[in-house]
Amino acid sequence: MAKHRDTEYGQELYDSLKRISAGAPLPLDGRLSFFLELGSVRERELRKMKKFRFQLLHRWLVEHIRPCRVADIGGGKGLLAYLLQQSGWQASVIDPVPQSLPDKYKDIASGARVRIAPTERVPHIDSPFETHLGRHFDLLIGMHAHGSNVKVIDAALQYGCGFVLFPCCVIDEPFYPPLGVSWLESVAGYAVQQGLAVQPFRLNFKGQNIGLISPGRCEVRMKDEG
Ligand SMILES: C[S@@+](CC[C@H](N)C(=O)[O-])C[C@H]1O[C@@H](n2cnc3c(N)ncnc32)[C@H](O)[C@@H]1O
Numbered sequence: 001m002a003k004h005r006d007t008e009y010g011q012e013l014y015d016s017l018k019r020i021s022a023g024a025p026l027p028l029d030g031r032l033s034f035f036l037e038l039g040s041v042r043e044r045e046l047r048k049m050k051k052f053r054f055q056l057l058h059r060w061l062v063e064h065i066r067p068c069r070v071a072d073i074g075g076g077k078g079l080l081a082y083l084l085q086q087s088g089w090q091a092s093v094i095d096p097v098p099q100s101l102p103d104k105y106k107d108i109a110s111g112a113r114v115r116i117a118p119t120e121r122v123p124h125i126d127s128p129f130e131t132h133l134g135r136h137f138d139l140l141i142g143m144h145a146h147g148s149n150v151k152v153i154d155a156a157l158q159y160g161c162g163f164v165l166f167p168c169c170v171i172d173e174p175f176y177p178p179l180g181v182s183w184l185e186s187v188a189g190y191a192v193q194q195g196l197a198v199q200p201f202r203l204n205f206k207g208q209n210i211g212l213i214s215p216g217r218c219e220v221r222m223k224d225e226g
Contacts, residue, residue, distance in 0.1 A: 013182060014210055017200035020188045053205035055108045057143060058083040060203060061164070066219040068138035073129045073152060074145025077102050081122040092123040094133060135159045139218050144208060147172030153191045153214075162216030168208045188212055 058080055061070075067089040072081045075093035078101050084091040101122065104115050125133065129148040134140055134155025140163045142148050149167045156163050167187040170176055177186035191198045191214060198214045 014200055014202060016185055017188050020185060020192055021199050023192055050206045052106060052108050054080040056203045056205055062087050064221055068218050070139040071137045073140055073142045073148045078122045079105055085122055092125060094125040094129050096128045098124060098126045131155045134161050137161050144168035149187050150174050153194060156196060156214055156216055157194050160217045162218040163214050165212045166208055184210060
């Protein structure tokens with residue numbers, strides 16, 4: 001299994017995740033290979049976007065998945081949920097720590113600084129994520145979320161929702177990866193063992209930038225859609 005330094009998530013790990021995904025009991029369908037392909041195109045395109053992970057994930061999501069009921073688990077200040085809401089998604093944050101939205105963000109398409117009015121809100125569930133909360137959503141996102149990766153996969157199994165996970169630290173999870181196996185590989189392996197189709201993709205931001213997608217019941221955009 002691949003090893004990696006804390007700050008470097010290299011090709012070796014990505015390739016290992018592709019191998020793990022290929023072992024999924026469900027055959028890889030066209031939808032998942034599409035994710036893989038576009039992930040690498042975007043990475044080449046977005047060399048300078050290293051700081052804007054919420055904007056990059058927002059852009060990736062709207063390009064690949066039709067608007068749906070989405071929860072950003074461990075969503076922090078809620079910028080990703082806010083951006084999805086602006087794009088017509090029904091977005092909530094689930095995070096035990098209530099935080100206010102930031103007052104501005106950078107629009108990566110125009111380069112402009114965009115203000116968020118103090119009156120703007122996104123629905124916020126102020127509690128740790130528990131599997132049963134998944135039944136209210138079509139897509140569960142965990143970007144560097146704590147205590148939630150395994151529960152998100154369990155919710156996907158139970159309720160048929162999709163997920164996008166960027167597993168980062170092993171905090172409050174029910175198991176640790178074995179020696180020599182990364183947490184990412186361990187999470188991907190767990191999803192595959194449960195019979196879920198999963199695929200890695202990569203965004204160009206600093207830190208743990210490899211995501212795992214399992215579309216579940218989400219409607220995926222076709223490759224040739226505008
Ligand atoms: C490292 S921060 C990531 C925040 C944000 N997603 C980002 O990428 O910057 C981890 C977040 O997980 C939240 N968290 C901690 N335990 C949690 C749990 N059991 N369920 C959901 N969120 C949790 C924390 O409050 C925090 O906002």
